[in-house]
Amino acid sequence: MFIDFLKKIFDEAANNKALIWRDASFTYRQLLERLEYWQDYLKNENIAPGDAVTLEADFSPNAVAALLALIEHGCIVIPLTTPSQEKRKEFSKIAMRTAMIRLDSADNAAILHFDCKSDHKLYRVLRNIGHPGLVLFSSGSTGKSKAVVHDFSRLLVKYKIRRHNLRTLSFLLFDHIAGIDTLFYSLSNGSCLITADNRAPDTICHAIEKFRVEVLPVSPTFLNLLILSEAYNCHDLSSLKYITYGTEVMSEMTLKKCAKIFPGVTILQKYGTSEVGTLRSKSKSSDSAWVRIGGEGYQTRIIDGILQIKADSAMLGYLNAESPFTDDGWFVTGDMVEVDGDYMRILGRESEIINVGGQKVFPAEVENVIEQMPNITEAVVYGEKNPLVGQIVCARVTPGKTESLDELAIIIKSYCRRFLENYKVPVKISIAENNQHTDRFKKVRKNP
Amino acid sequence: MSDNEIILKALYDAVEQVNIDLPADQKLAKSPVTVLFGPGSSLDSLGLVNLIVAAEQKIDENMSVAISIADERAMSQKNSPFRTIQTLADYIDILVQEKTNA
Numbered sequence: 001m002f003i004d005f006l007k008k009i010f011d012e013a014a015n016n017k018a019l020i021w022r023d024a025s026f027t028y029r030q031l032l033e034r035l036e037y038w039q040d041y042l043k044n045e046n047i048a049p050g051d052a053v054t055l056e057a058d059f060s061p062n063a064v065a066a067l068l069a070l071i072e073h074g075c076i077v078i079p080l081t082t083p084s085q086e087k088r089k090e091f092s093k094i095a096m097r098t099a100m101i102r103l104d105s106a107d108n109a110a111i112l113h114f115d116c117k118s119d120h121k122l123y124r125v126l127r128n129i130g131h132p133g134l135v136l137f138s139s140g141s142t143g144k145s146k147a148v149v150h151d152f153s154r155l156l157v158k159y160k161i162r163r164h165n166l167r168t169l170s171f172l173l174f175d176h177i178a179g180i181d182t183l184f185y186s187l188s189n190g191s192c193l194i195t196a197d198n199r200a201p202d203t204i205c206h207a208i209e210k211f212r213v214e215v216l217p218v219s220p221t222f223l224n225l226l227i228l229s230e231a232y233n234c235h236d237l238s239s240l241k242y243i244t245y246g247t248e249v250m251s252e253m254t255l256k257k258c259a260k261i262f263p264g265v266t267i268l269q270k271y272g273t274s275e276v277g278t279l280r281s282k283s284k285s286s287d288s289a290w291v292r293i294g295g296e297g298y299q300t301r302i303i304d305g306i307l308q309i310k311a312d313s314a315m316l317g318y319l320n321a322e323s324p325f326t327d328d329g330w331f332v333t334g335d336m337v338e339v340d341g342d343y344m345r346i347l348g349r350e351s352e353i354i355n356v357g358g359q360k361v362f363p364a365e366v367e368n369v370i371e372q373m374p375n376i377t378e379a380v381v382y383g384e385k386n387p388l389v390g391q392i393v394c395a396r397v398t399p400g401k402t403e404s405l406d407e408l409a410i411i412i413k414s415y416c417r418r419f420l421e422n423y424k425v426p427v428k429i430s431i432a433e434n435n436q437h438t439d440r441f442k443k444v445r446k447n448p
Numbered sequence: 449m450s451d452n453e454i455i456l457k458a459l460y461d462a463v464e465q466v467n468i469d470l471p472a473d474q475k476l477a478k479s480p481v482t483v484l485f486g487p488g489s490s491l492d493s494l495g496l497v498n499l500i501v502a503a504e505q506k507i508d509e510n511m512s513v514a515i516s517i518a519d520e521r522a523m524s525q526k527n528s529p530f531r532t533i534q535t536l537a538d539y540i541d542i543l544v545q546e547k548t549n550a
Contacts (some may be wrong), residue, residue, distance in 0.1 A: 015469065166505050185486050303510065356494070357493060357494075386497060386518060387519055387520055387523055388493055388496065388497050388500075388518050388523070389493055389497055389525075392497055392501070406465075409465075410465065411469060413468075413489055414468065414469065417469060422494055424492055427494075427498050428501050
C-alpha cells in the first residue's frame with residue numbers, strides 16, 4: 001500500500017529500462033518480478049512489520065527491489081553502503097537492527113537475524129502508526145555521525161507528482177539522502193537509472209557516453225576532480241542535459257569552469273539534508289551559486305544568518321542525539337547563507353567558520369582561491385587554535401607536481417594575498433598525504 | 449653551532465619568510481635587537497603569528513623538536529617573549545631544553 005503509486009508507474013513503464021547495472025539492463029517488469037520475490041522472501045524469513053533491517057547494498061536490481069519490499073512490508077530500513085566494516089558495525093549497533101540483508105557483488109543475498117532489543121521511542125512512533133521507516137547516517141565530516149529516523153511514507157509523498165523522465169546516473173550513494181532522492185525521482189517517473197562500477201571521473205564519463213545519460217547528480221568535490229582529470233575530453237558527453245550538485249559549498253571557480261566545459265548543460269544546485277530531505281531548487285544561472293530553494297511541503301527562513309527549514313517530510317528525530325528542531329518545529333541547518341531577494345547563497349557550515357581575531361573566514365572562500373592555482377589539485381582549509389588571535393587559517397593542499405613545502409607555502413601565500421584580505425591568508429600550509437575527501441566525495445575539514 | 453645560534457638562525461629564516469610579504473620600508477632586520485611586537489614594531493598581530501608559525505617549523509626542521517611557542521604560558525610571562533628577536537630566541541631556548549630533557 002505504501003508503494004502502490006510506484007507499482008502503477010512500473011506497470012505503465014513495464015517495457016522500459018528501470019536500471020542499468022554492471023552494463024546489463026533491467027526493465028520495470030523485471031523489477032516488479034523481483035519485488036514480488038522479495039516480498040515472499042521477507043515473509044519466509046519471518047521479517048515482521050516494524051522490524052529494523054540493515055540493507056548492505058548499492059544500487060543493484062535486488063537492492064532496489066529489496067528496499068521497495070521492505071517499505072511495503074512496513075519495516076524500518078537502514079541502507080548501508082560504507083566500505084568500512086567498522087563503520088557498518090557501529091551504525092548497525094546504533095540502529096538496533098534485528099536482521100541484516102547483505103547483497104554481494106554478484107547481487108546474491110544473504111540474511112542474518114539478531115537477537116536485539118530493538119526499542120527506541122522513535123521506532124515506537126513508527127510501529128504504532130504502522131509506517132515504514134528509513135534510518136540514514138549523517139556524513140559526520142565535522143563530527144560524530146548522527147542516525148536520522150524518517151517516516152518513509154512521508155518521504156515518498158513528493159514523488160507522487162510526475163515530473164521529467166530523464167536517464168540519470170546514480171553517482172550519490174544508496175545510504176545517503178541524495179542517493180535515495182535520485183532513486184525515487186527516477187522510479188517515480190518510469191526513468192532509467194544508470195549505475196557505474198566506481199566513482200572515478202573516467203568511469204563516470206564512460207557510463208555517460210555509453211548509456212546516453214541525461215542527468216548527472218554529483219558533489220562539488222567530484223566536479224573538481226572531473227575538471228582536473230580532463231576525462232570529459234575523452235568521451236562524448238553530448239547526451240548530458242543537467243548536472244546537479246549539492247551536499248557542500250560549491251567553489252565559484254569550479255562552477256564557472258564547469259559551465260564553460262559543458263556549455264549546453266544546465267547546472268543546478270540542489271539543497272537537502274539527511275534531516276529534511278531534498279528541497280526543490282532553482283539556480284539563478286548555470287554559473288551562479290545563487291539559488292532559490294523551497295517547493296511544496298517546505299518553508300525556509302533565515303535567523304542570524306543561518307538557514308532554517310520547516311518540512312512536512314522532516315525526520316522524526318535522531319536515534320543518538322537530541323532533537324535539533326526549534327520549539328516551533330524548524331530545523332536549524334547550521335548553514336550560513338547570504339540573501340539577495342528570493343535567492344540565497346550558501347557560505348559554509350557555521351561550525352566550520354574560522355574566527356581570526358573576531359573576523360570570520362569561510363573555508364570555502366579560501367579553498368576557492370587556492371584551487372585556482374595551476375599546480376593545486378585540491379585544497380582543504382580549516383582553523384587551528386591560536387592564543388594570539390583565537391584561531392589561524394590553515395590549508396592542507398594536494399599539489400599536482402611535487403614541490404618543496406617551503407616554496408609551495410610562499411607561492412600559495414602570495415597568491416592568496418592578491419585575492420584575499422590579510423586575515424584570510426593561510427598561516428600554516430601542509431601537503432596532504434591522502435585523499436582529502438570522504439567516500440561520499442565530500443571534503444574533510446578536520447584538523448589533523 | 450650552539451643551540452642558541454641554531455635558534456637565531458631559525459628565527460632569521462622565519463624573518464626572511466615573513467619579509468616576503470612586508471613592504472620594503474617595513475621589512476624586519478635580521479638582528480637580535482630587532483623589535484618584533486610592541487612599540488616600534490612593523491608587525492601586526494597576524495604578522496607576528498606568521499613569524500611564530502614559521503619559526504616553529506624551522507626549529508622542527510633544524511633541531512627535530514616540535515615546540516609550540518605561542519601558548520598560554522608565553523602570554524603570561526612577566527616580560528613578553530615577543531619583544532625582540534633575542535627575547536624570543538631565549539624563550540625558545542627554554543622550550544627546546546624542556547622538550548629535549550623531558
